[in-house]
Amino acid sequence: MKQAIKSVLRTLRRRVNDVGNRLEGYEPVGYGTVPSSLKVCNADECRVCGKVAGVRRPPRIVYLLPHDNRPVGGNKVSYRHSEIIARQGASCRVFHPEKPEFRYTWFANEIVPLKVGHFDPRTDFLVFSEMWAAIAAKFCVPAGIRYAISVQNGYLVQNTAGFSPEVLQNAYRHADLILSISADTSALTRLTHPYVDARRILRLFYSIPPIFSFGRKEKLITYMPRKLRPHSDRMRVYLNNILRDDWRVQAIENLDERGVAELMSRSSIFLSFSELEGYPLPPIEAALSGNIVVGYTGQGAKEYFRPPVFREVENGDFQTFVREVEVAVADVEAGLLQSSEFVAQTEDLAVRHSAANEIDHLMTFVRRVDAVMNAPVAVSA
Numbered sequence: 001m002k003q004a005i006k007s008v009l010r011t012l013r014r015r016v017n018d019v020g021n022r023l024e025g026y027e028p029v030g031y032g033t034v035p036s037s038l039k040v041c042n043a044d045e046c047r048v049c050g051k052v053a054g055v056r057r058p059p060r061i062v063y064l065l066p067h068d069n070r071p072v073g074g075n076k077v078s079y080r081h082s083e084i085i086a087r088q089g090a091s092c093r094v095f096h097p098e099k100p101e102f103r104y105t106w107f108a109n110e111i112v113p114l115k116v117g118h119f120d121p122r123t124d125f126l127v128f129s130e131m132w133a134a135i136a137a138k139f140c141v142p143a144g145i146r147y148a149i150s151v152q153n154g155y156l157v158q159n160t161a162g163f164s165p166e167v168l169q170n171a172y173r174h175a176d177l178i179l180s181i182s183a184d185t186s187a188l189t190r191l192t193h194p195y196v197d198a199r200r201i202l203r204l205f206y207s208i209p210p211i212f213s214f215g216r217k218e219k220l221i222t223y224m225p226r227k228l229r230p231h232s233d234r235m236r237v238y239l240n241n242i243l244r245d246d247w248r249v250q251a252i253e254n255l256d257e258r259g260v261a262e263l264m265s266r267s268s269i270f271l272s273f274s275e276l277e278g279y280p281l282p283p284i285e286a287a288l289s290g291n292i293v294v295g296y297t298g299q300g301a302k303e304y305f306r307p308p309v310f311r312e313v314e315n316g317d318f319q320t321f322v323r324e325v326e327v328a329v330a331d332v333e334a335g336l337l338q339s340s341e342f343v344a345q346t347e348d349l350a351v352r353h354s355a356a357n358e359i360d361h362l363m364t365f366v367r368r369v370d371a372v373m374n375a376p377v378a379v380s381a
Contacts, residue, residue, distance in 0.1 A: 032162030034135055035097035040143040041118035049118035057123040059373045060091040061366070062114065063150075064128055064135075067099035071106050071226070073281040074129065074152040076257075077181070077206045079109050084359055090366045107257040121145045125369045127179070128171075130156045134163040137171035146372050148177035148365075153278040154188025154300070172196055176372045179204050179365065182279035184300040202365055206281070207358040208350070211258060214290035215265025217337060219247040221325070222263055222291070223271035224282055226253065231316070232273050238322050247329060264289035268332045269325065274298025275315065283310065287349055290337055292328040295321065304352075308336060309345045 045053040063078045078094070085092035095114040096102040103113055119126065126147040128136045133149045140147045149172065151157055160168045172178070172193040178201045180186040186201050221239065225232045232251070239249050252263055264270065270286035272295030279300045283293045287309050294311045305312050311328065313321045336342050351357065 034139050035117075037097045037100055037117040038135075038139050039116075039118050040121070040139075040145070042120050042122065046118060048116050049120075051120070057120070058091050059123055059125060059370060060093065061085060061125050061127060061369055062092070062119070063094045064126060064132060065094060065096055066131075067096045067102040069104055069106055074278075075104060076107050077152065077281075078127075078129070078150065079104060079107075079111050080206065081204070081358075081362055083110055084355075084362055085366060088359065088363060088366070119143075119145055123373070125176075125373060130154075131159050132161055133157070133159070133171040133175075134161040134168045135171075137167045137174065138163065141170065141174050146176050146369075148179050148369075149175045150179040151185050151189050151278065152181045153276070154180075154182075154185035154192075155276040155278070157189050157192045169193065169195075175200065177202055177365070177368055181206070182300045183303055185278040202361075202368060204361045204365065205353065205358050206279075207355045208281075208285055208288050208353045209257070209261070211261040212285045212288045213261075213265060214337075215262075217268050217290065217332075218266050219332070220267040221247065221249045221269040221271060222252050222267040222286070223249070223273065224252050225273075228273040228275050228296075231318075232271065234318060235271060235321060235325075238318060239325060242322065242326065243329070261285070261289065264291060267291055268337060269294060269328045271295050271321075271325070272297070272301075274301060277301070284349060284353060287346055288353070290346070292331060292336070294324045294328050304349065306345070308339075308342055309349075 041049055043051065045051055051057065063082050065075055065078055068075070082092050082094050093114050094111050095117050097117055100117065101113055101115050103111055121144045124145060126136070126140060126145060127150050128147060130149060130151045130153060136147045136149065139145070173195055178189060178196060180189060180201050180203050186203065189201065190196055190198065223232050236249055243249070250263070252260055255263065264286050268291060270283065270291040270293045272280070272283045272293055274280040274283065274296050275298050277298035277300045280298045283301055284304065286293050292311065293309060295313050296315050297305045297312055304310070308331070311324045313324055
């Protein structure tokens with residue numbers, strides 16, 4: 001009965017929010033509509049988007065993102081990629097089509113979003129998330145606007161955003177590039193959309209900010225309850241029953257990025273509750289903050305989940321999870337966090353997730369965009 005009431009309340013809240021969005025002129029994604037703020041503008045001069053006759057615009061990359069201000073790793077990565085590309089001298093902006101001029105505030109950034117969504121097929125290259133891929137087929141393909149689909153979770157590439165499966169397939173068929181965040185993501189994208197040429201898939205990396213670093217360690221175990229809360233709730237009960245009094249467990253929630261980093265720097269063990277994710281951020285942030293990471297890979301983390309830093313547990317195997325935490329506690333107390341093997345693995349992680357590596361791959365993306373924009377455009381009916 002309680003679950004039924006909660007379900008009804010969730011539905012009502014969603015409908016109220018949707019009505020509010022439409023009253024404000026914003027079209028929520030996932031309802032088979034192209035946001036009304038997206039316009040094609042191929043005029044040589046336009047007061048609205050600032051084009052001046054006789055002045056040639058350089059190619060511009062624009063990331064289209066939702067206006068959900070809750071902590072979502074993929075949105076943070078897109079903001080950072082946009083910032084990095086712009087710092088390297090290329091034209092790159094962010095646009096929130098459901099709510100223009102909106103900006104994420106849950107982490108530090110220097111983004112100034114576009115105020116209007118006027119896009120010129122001659123100069124603009126759009127980047128859609130896998131959640132919004134179908135919108136690209138409806139908006140970009142008829143106008144001849146070139147675009148990429150940024151896939152940060154291969155388990156979401158079947159999302160139709162309220163359109164038909166055929167529209168989604170059309171989006172992937174016509175995408176000039178598929179940006180992939182992991183080997184798992186690339187494989188699942190082609191598994192779902194086998195007609196995608198592997199040469200159009202470009203692997204990217206993200207960097208971890210230096211605020212995620214070793215601090216003065218405490219006998220502290222941290223975790224994020226945002227995903228798989230029933231699992232983390234169970235684990236907390238189990239651990240409270242078996243841990244000695246000098247160890248404690250603390251949830252990481254309702255904190256900005258700096259607050260998360262500060263808590264991770266003090267904790268010694270991090271519990272991972274990732275589920276079906278392309279390349280989860282928190283386990284890497286925790287590892288670079290000097291934590292033994294115990295728990296689920298979410299599949300996408302399998303490429304870096306190796307001991308001694310990482311200890312994989314099968315999803316839902318709570319008995320093994322508890323035993324692995326007990327082993328991790330013993331390892332911490334034996335000085336593993338200071339060992340050469342542990343430090344060497346975290347240093348390798350830091351190089352792989354360094355700003356230099358991220359920039360290198362993003363500049364490859366920019367060069368690919370330049371090549372695409374210089375190629376002939378085929379306008380579909």
